[in-house]
Amino acid sequence: MAPHSGISLHGKIKPKALFKLRYQTAKKFQIPCPSNIALLNTYQKLIKAKKIKPNAFLEKQLRTRPIRNLSGVAVIAVLTKPHPCPGNCLFCPTQKNIPKSYLKNEPAVMRAVLNNFDPYRQVKHRIKALHLNGHNTEKIELIIIGGTFSALSKSYQTRFIKRCLDAMNNKTAKNLEEAKKLNERASNRCVGITIETRPDWIDLKEIKNLRRLGVTRVELGVQSIDNKILDYNCRNHTVEDTIKATQLLKDAGFKICYHLMLNLPRSNPEKDFLTFKTVFTDPRFQPDQIKLYPCVVVKESNLYKFWREGKYHSYSQKETTELIVKIKKIVPSYMRIVRLIRDIPTTEIESGNMVSNLRQLLKEQGVKCQCTRCREAREKTINPKDLVYSKIEYPTLGGKEMFLQYTSKDKQTLFAFLRLRLPVWKNSEFLKSLKGMALLRELHTYGQLASIGKSAKYTQHQGLGKKLLIKAEKISRENNYSKMAVIAGIGVREYYRRLGYKEMNDNEYLVKNI
Numbered sequence: 206m207a208p209h210s211g212i213s214l215h216g217k218i219k220p221k222a223l224f225k226l227r228y229q230t231a232k233k234f235q236i237p238c239p240s241n242i243a244l245l246n247t248y249q250k251l252i253k254a255k256k257i258k259p260n261a262f263l264e265k266q267l268r269t270r271p272i273r274n275l276s277g278v279a280v281i282a283v284l285t286k287p288h289p290c291p292g293n294c295l296f297c298p299t300q301k302n303i304p305k306s307y308l309k310n311e312p313a314v315m316r317a318v319l320n321n322f323d324p325y326r327q328v329k330h331r332i333k334a335l336h337l338n339g340h341n342t343e344k345i346e347l348i349i350i351g352g353t354f355s356a357l358s359k360s361y362q363t364r365f366i367k368r369c370l371d372a373m374n375n376k377t378a379k380n381l382e383e384a385k386k387l388n389e390r391a392s393n394r395c396v397g398i399t400i401e402t403r404p405d406w407i408d409l410k411e412i413k414n415l416r417r418l419g420v421t422r423v424e425l426g427v428q429s430i431d432n433k434i435l436d437y438n439c440r441n442h443t444v445e446d447t448i449k450a451t452q453l454l455k456d457a458g459f460k461i462c463y464h465l466m467l468n469l470p471r472s473n474p475e476k477d478f479l480t481f482k483t484v485f486t487d488p489r490f491q492p493d494q495i496k497l498y499p500c501v502v503v504k505e506s507n508l509y510k511f512w513r514e515g516k517y518h519s520y521s522q523k524e525t526t527e528l529i530v531k532i533k534k535i536v537p538s539y540m541r542i543v544r545l546i547r548d549i550p551t552t553e554i555e556s557g558n559m560v561s562n563l564r565q566l567l568k569e570q571g572v573k574c575q576c577t578r579c580r581e582a583r584e585k586t587i588n589p590k591d592l593v594y595s596k597i598e599y600p601t602l603g604g605k606e607m608f609l610q611y612t613s614k615d616k617q618t619l620f621a622f623l624r625l626r627l628p629v630w631k632n633s634e635f636l637k638s639l640k641g642m643a644l645l646r647e648l649h650t651y652g653q654l655a656s657i658g659k660s661a662k663y664t665q666h667q668g669l670g671k672k673l674l675i676k677a678e679k680i681s682r683e684n685n686y687s688k689m690a691v692i693a694g695i696g697v698r699e700y701y702r703r704l705g706y707k708e709m710n711d712n713e714y715l716v717k718n719i
């Protein structure tokens with residue numbers, strides 16, 4: 206691919222043409238066909254050596270899995286060490302030395318085991334792998350998995366997150382506070398931290414703890430909203446716990462993802478559908494995201510015995526597909542279906558859903574899902590004059606939620622959105638410092654990952670985020686809020702400071718007089 210090869214790198218090359226060119230070049234020079242990664246490495250070396258000029262289009266083509274970066278953020282999932290889970294769920298696999306509910310040959314788990322669950326090494330490993338694949342890691346969403354995070358000791362939680370940040374910062378800080386501070390201007394900025402926990406572990410104390418750690422999103426193991434089903438599956442929490450946790454988290458500005466299961470023992474397709482209908486419309490629920498996965502029978506779970514004894518049946522493939530199609534048809538456009546099928550290798554599944562390409566299947570059937578994931582812009586670009594602004598308002602327990610968005614005219618392509626909460630703060634002494642403030646829970650723009658601080662050609666940083674923020678401030682003012690608080694991830698604090706937001710006394714939210 207060097208300039209002297211006589212093949213011009215300028216102009217646009219379609220993926221197919223690039224493939225052909227690669228093949229022909231390999232044939233001409235009698236060498237094996239080079240991989241995209243190898244080409245990208247050489248390309249970057251040549252740019253560094255100033256032998257060729259950057260070509261954004263070619264670079265994009267050479268990224269093997271561009272989709273991972275298209276929402277603008279590189280995702281890094283790390284696992285906490287195996288620890289006793291407070292639950293004893295019927296369907297949950299338990300393997301030796303693996304955190305409960307996870308299986309040893311899931312990709313993230315394999316990585317964690319390889320690194321002995323060391324947070325620093327897991328993050329370093331992943332950053333390196335992302336770079337090798339040609340991905341940018343300037344913005345990282347850290348996802349901490351491995352079961353109920355809240356059940357781990359406070360000192361382990363603190364050390365774990367500190368070490369993750371150390372790895373991003375390339376520097377060992379004295380303590381968590383220093384690691385957070387360093388990360389605000391690091392080259393790998395942590396723009397959000399997600400943990401997973403059970404609804405019955407969320408109270409005011411835990412929320413303060415999560416904020417101290419820099420957590421911005423909580424995945425709740427809701428599984429079902431039927432107390433009888435929860436009870437039968439030994440979940441040891443109730444739907445009331447879910448309702449309470451949902452409100453508390455929203456009132457503190459967190460983004461919430463529900464984990465929901467289909468085909469749980471004692472449920473059926475009708476009941477499951479009703480669950481989703483309720484979760485999507487009832488003001489007591491309404492999470493921002495959902496992860497839904499059909500219950501599957503794996504050998505290391507108690508459910509395996511039930512299934513062997515004929516006390517449990519998996520839905521047929523047809524039933525599962527039909528159910529998911531029905532759910533996708535009614536998902537509100539402000540919600541995100543994070544994933545459909547759990548990443549369990551099919552070899553581990555004794556009974557249950559084995560279609561791992563369900564999303565593709567739905568697409569083929571022409572089912573249009575309105576969720577934010579299905580609508581996000583990805584590689585699409587748009588002429589600014591064709592952008593349309595709209596606002597969706599929906600009631601939730603404890604306050605009004607607003608979803609502001611920039612889309613294409615038909616609203617099928619999403620370029621940016623913002624989640625604004627106007628809390629009631631009626632009967633609660635809850636998080637006193639936030640009283641009287643509107644809450645900015647999420648601001649997201651889509652498009653190719655644009656470098657922080659550089660001018661961008663793509664969707665990101667075209668000022669759509671800022672435009673939405675101004676609209677949200679105006680709406681809040683009109684609703685008699687004099688301040689706006691934002692639950693800013695560590696790595697986006699600088700962004701908000703530039704827009705006039707300042708630290709409060711407790712340091713965990715950024716606030717602006719509006």
Ligand SMILES: [Zn+2]
Pocket residue numbers: 542574575576577578579580
């Ligand atoms: Zn969707």
